[in-house]
Amino acid sequence: MQGRTETVLVLGASGGIGGEMARQLRDAGWRVAALKRDLAATQELRDGIHWLRGDALNAADVAxxxxxxxxxxxAVNPPGYRDWGRLVLPMLEHSIAAARVEGATLVLPGTVYNFGPDSFPLLREDSPQRPLTRKGAIRVEMERRLHTASEAGLRVLIVRAGDFFGPKAGNNWFSQGLVKPGKPVTAISNPAAPGVGHQWAYLPDVARTMVELLARRDTLPDFASFHMAGHWDASGREMAEAIQRVVARHGGRPPRIGALPWWLLNLASPFVTTLGEMREMRYLWQQPVRMDNSRLVATLGHEPHTPLDDAVEATLRGQGCLPPLTVGRNMAASSFAGTSP
Structure with missing residues (x-):
């Protein structure tokens, strides 16, 4: 490698967006380091990533x-998504402190949770952030602290996107709402209200966007935020219908589409943390929420964008919902099959 600007620490590399960032940065020529709490050795090199034993909850480990x-x-979350209110902000402070010491750029994958209905239906980077939920309020505070740090010299990059889906996306609406990982798709539980549009983001596209922006980080403002358009599901059924098409193309019976049983989430949420988080975000499925990517396109000239059916096929295959590929058949579609404005 040729110096510190080509070395990156990814916190959360065992998860969805963190793992995708680690792999894509590695493939782009970066030296990638990552923390893992239960690493057997002090450090190990695996799949081109330098894993270090440590915990993002420990400031010294991060430093x-x-x-x-x-x-x-x-790109790290508290273990098991528990104690969000108590742990998320201290973890971010550890990253801010370490980045400040190193003179490093700090990257945060953002969400739409920062925004409330007064900013809907089209979200821009400077839209008012008045969220309805506890998790949204924490997200706003995270970005406030990053903005304050940027005024003191820290370089910050935030990329906000819709609901993640992808082959290794971890906890997300696709794998915990629409389908059941590891099982053939026989039914689809659609969270969207009838006719209400929704925005999705294919995880490899999100990571690719951040990698491309990092290549230009010296030209960006000290506090730079961007929105991705991702995949806009105008009817609230297009994602479910894409799943139907992909399943049918691979010899399966097109699965039926039904409404997500929100009442069941209400009953189970006191006992299952993830279901409680999902229930809290129901308002995002009851009204259209779309993101304006004009600033991103003006900066990069495009937005990395994989066609929907290709992205859905790769996601279903990665989650074990499609039959194994046979020799001679094409592998899942490339993560970067094209671009769109």
Whole structure:
């Protein structure tokens, strides 16, 4: 490698967006370091990623792992998504402190949770952030702290996108709402209200966008935020219908589409943390919420964009919902099959 600007620490590399960022940065020529709490050895090199034993909840571990890094990707969540209110902000402060010492750019994958209905239906980077939920309020505070840090010299990059889906996306609406990982798709539970549009983001496209922006980070403002258009599901059924098409193309019976049983989430949410988080975000499925990517396109000239059916096929295959590929058949579609404005 040729210096510190090509070295990156990814916090959350065992998860969805963190893992995708780690792999794509590695493939782009970066030296990638990552923390893992239960690593057997002090460190190990696996799949081209330098894994270090440590915990994002420990400021000293983060500081040591970030030494020599030109970028810190903060894509980590509390273990099991528990104690969000108590742990999320201290974890971010550890990343801010480490990035400040190293003079590194801090990258945060953002969400639409920051925004409330007064900013709907079209969200821009400067739309008012008045969320309805506890999780949204935490997200707003995270970005406020990053903005304050940027005024003191820290370089910050935030990329906000819709609901994630992808082959290794972890906890998300696609794998915990629409389908059941590891099982053939026989039914689809659609969270959207009838006729209400929804925005999705294919995880490899999100990571690719951040990698491309990092390549231009020296030209960006100290506090730079961008929105992705991703996949806009205008009817609220297009994602479910894409799943039907992909399943049928691979010899399966097109699965039926039914409404997500929100009443069941209400009953189970006191006992299952993830279901409680999903229930809290129901308002995002009851009204159209779309993101304006004009600033991103003006900066990159395009937005990385994989065609929907290709993205859905790769996601279903990665989650074990399609039969195994046979020799001679094409592998899942490329993560970067095209671009769109």
């Amino acid at each position: 040591v792992a970030a030494r020599g890094c030109g970028v810190v990707v903060h």
